[in-house]
Amino acid sequence: MFNLYQSISRKEEAEKEPQTTGHDRFCTHQERLPRSYYRRRKSTMTRRAKSASELNTPPAGSAKLALRKKRSSSTDEEDGTGLSKTGIVSISGERTPLLANRLDSLAKLFSCVALSPSVTNSSQGHGGRYEYTALEADSNVHERLELERKARERAQNACQHYLRSCPRYTLLYHLNDIGSRVDKHWFVVRDTSMKTERLLTLVPLSPNCAIECNPSTRGTILELFLALQHPYIYPVLDLDFRDVSGQTFVVLVLPFNNKGSLKDLIYKSRWQEDWRQKYGQRSAGLPVSQVQRLGRQILEALLFLKDRGFPPCSHLHSGNIILQNGVARLTGLENTLLGHTSRIHPVIWSRARTEPPAVDSICFGHVLFEMCAGYELCxxxxxxxxxxxxxxxxQVVEVLEFIFQHPERRFPSVEELLLCDFFRNIDLREMRATPLPVIAII
Structure with missing residues (x-):
C-alpha cells in the first residue's frame, strides 16, 4: 500500500507544471546546461569580421531599382518643387510634418510668404500677385535706426534755429514720420500772436529746384500762396529758407488739423501714427455719396488752380488732401514750385508722358479708385x-473708363470731368458761403 502511494505521488509531481520557467529572468531553478554547450556558443560568437570583398552586396542594377522605387513613392504627390500638394515634405515615401513646419517657418522668415499656394483676398485685390519683402539683417536695422535718429536730430536743430530767429512760433513737439517723404519732418508749434497751434514742416531743398532761395523769392512765393484762397485749397501761412550746417531747408507753416487726410479716412487710421504702420492693410471703400461729394470738391479745386494759371498739380494723391469739417482741401502745392516729386510720380508719369497737361485727370482717377477700392492703384x-x-x-467705373479709356484716345480735361453725371447736382455750400478773390496771377 505504501509503495502504491509513492508511485501515485511521483506521477502527480511529474504531471504538475513547474512554478518557474526558462523565460523567467531571475529563475534560480533552471537546469544548468553542459559546458560543451557554452564552448560551442563562444566559438560561434568570436568570428572574424568580413572584408569588403566578402560582403554580400547587391548588384548595381538592383540598388538603382530600389532607389528609383523609393524616389517614385516619395514624389508621387510632389509638384516639382520638393513639396507635396498638401504642403508637407515627403522623404523616402514618408511625410514628416515636423520638417514641413520647420521649412514653412524658414520660408516665412526669408520671404514673408507662406508655402501654401492659395491666394488671399488681399492679394487678389492687388492684382493677384504676392508681395515679397526681404527682412533686414540686424546690423542693417540698427544702422537704419541710427541714421533716422541722426536725421531727426538735425531736423530738430534746424527747426530750433529757425524758431530762434522767428519768435512768433514756439516749439511744442516733434511729430512722427506721418508722411511718405523720408527727409521731411513735421512739428507742432504754437502761434503766439494768434494763440493757436500750427503745423510746421521742414524739408531739405531739392537739387531740382529752379527757384533761387533769397528774400525776394520768398516774398513772391508767399504772395502767390496768399492769393490762392479757396474753400478747397489748404492755405500756406508762412514760408522761409534756412541754411543750417551748410544745408538749405524749406520751412512751411500750415494750419494745424487733427482730422488727418483723405488717406487716413480711407484706411481708418490715426493721422499721428508712423506712415509705415498706417496704410498696410486694405480697407473698405467709402460710401458712394461721400465719394461723389469729395470727388466734386477735388475737381473744383483743380479747376480753380487751372483758371489761375497754376501749373498742373502732379502731387495730387489721397495723402495730400486734408479733411477739415468734412471738406476736402488740396495741399502740397509748394512741391511743384520747389522741384519735389511725389511717391507715385513714376507710375503717374509713365501714363502722362505723352500728354503732360492731363496729369491732373490721371491723378484724380487714382484718387477716385482708392476711395472706392480701399487700396492704392499701383x-x-x-x-x-x-x-x-x-x-x-x-457710376465710378464709368468715370474711370471715361478717363483711361476715352473714345477719342485722349484724357479728358477737368472741365469735362465736372460735366459727368456722377458729379453733378452736388450742393457745394462752401462755394456759396465764401466769395472767391478776383486776383489775376501772371
Missing amino acids: TPQPSQGHLLDIRNYP
Missing part, C-alpha cells in the same frame, strides 16, 4: 480685375 491705369473690385460703384 499701375498706370486700372485693369479689368481692378474694376471688378469696385463693381459696387457702377
Whole structure:
C-alpha cells in the first residue's frame, strides 16, 4: 500500500507544471546546461569580421531599382518643387510634418510668404500677385535706426534755429514720420500772436529746384500762396529758407488739423501714427455719396488752380488732401514750385508722358479708385480685375473708363470731368458761403 502511494505521488509531481520557467529572468531553478554547450556558443560568437570583398552586396542594377522605387513613392504627390500638394515634405515615401513646419517657418522668415499656394483676398485685390519683402539683417536695422535718429536730430536743430530767429512760433513737439517723404519732418508749434497751434514742416531743398532761395523769392512765393484762397485749397501761412550746417531747408507753416487726410479716412487710421504702420492693410471703400461729394470738391479745386494759371498739380494723391469739417482741401502745392516729386510720380508719369497737361485727370482717377477700392492703384491705369473690385460703384467705373479709356484716345480735361453725371447736382455750400478773390496771377 505504501509503495502504491509513492508511485501515485511521483506521477502527480511529474504531471504538475513547474512554478518557474526558462523565460523567467531571475529563475534560480533552471537546469544548468553542459559546458560543451557554452564552448560551442563562444566559438560561434568570436568570428572574424568580413572584408569588403566578402560582403554580400547587391548588384548595381538592383540598388538603382530600389532607389528609383523609393524616389517614385516619395514624389508621387510632389509638384516639382520638393513639396507635396498638401504642403508637407515627403522623404523616402514618408511625410514628416515636423520638417514641413520647420521649412514653412524658414520660408516665412526669408520671404514673408507662406508655402501654401492659395491666394488671399488681399492679394487678389492687388492684382493677384504676392508681395515679397526681404527682412533686414540686424546690423542693417540698427544702422537704419541710427541714421533716422541722426536725421531727426538735425531736423530738430534746424527747426530750433529757425524758431530762434522767428519768435512768433514756439516749439511744442516733434511729430512722427506721418508722411511718405523720408527727409521731411513735421512739428507742432504754437502761434503766439494768434494763440493757436500750427503745423510746421521742414524739408531739405531739392537739387531740382529752379527757384533761387533769397528774400525776394520768398516774398513772391508767399504772395502767390496768399492769393490762392479757396474753400478747397489748404492755405500756406508762412514760408522761409534756412541754411543750417551748410544745408538749405524749406520751412512751411500750415494750419494745424487733427482730422488727418483723405488717406487716413480711407484706411481708418490715426493721422499721428508712423506712415509705415498706417496704410498696410486694405480697407473698405467709402460710401458712394461721400465719394461723389469729395470727388466734386477735388475737381473744383483743380479747376480753380487751372483758371489761375497754376501749373498742373502732379502731387495730387489721397495723402495730400486734408479733411477739415468734412471738406476736402488740396495741399502740397509748394512741391511743384520747389522741384519735389511725389511717391507715385513714376507710375503717374509713365501714363502722362505723352500728354503732360492731363496729369491732373490721371491723378484724380487714382484718387477716385482708392476711395472706392480701399487700396492704392499701383499701375498706370486700372485693369479689368481692378474694376471688378469696385463693381459696387457702377457710376465710378464709368468715370474711370471715361478717363483711361476715352473714345477719342485722349484724357479728358477737368472741365469735362465736372460735366459727368456722377458729379453733378452736388450742393457745394462752401462755394456759396465764401466769395472767391478776383486776383489775376501772371
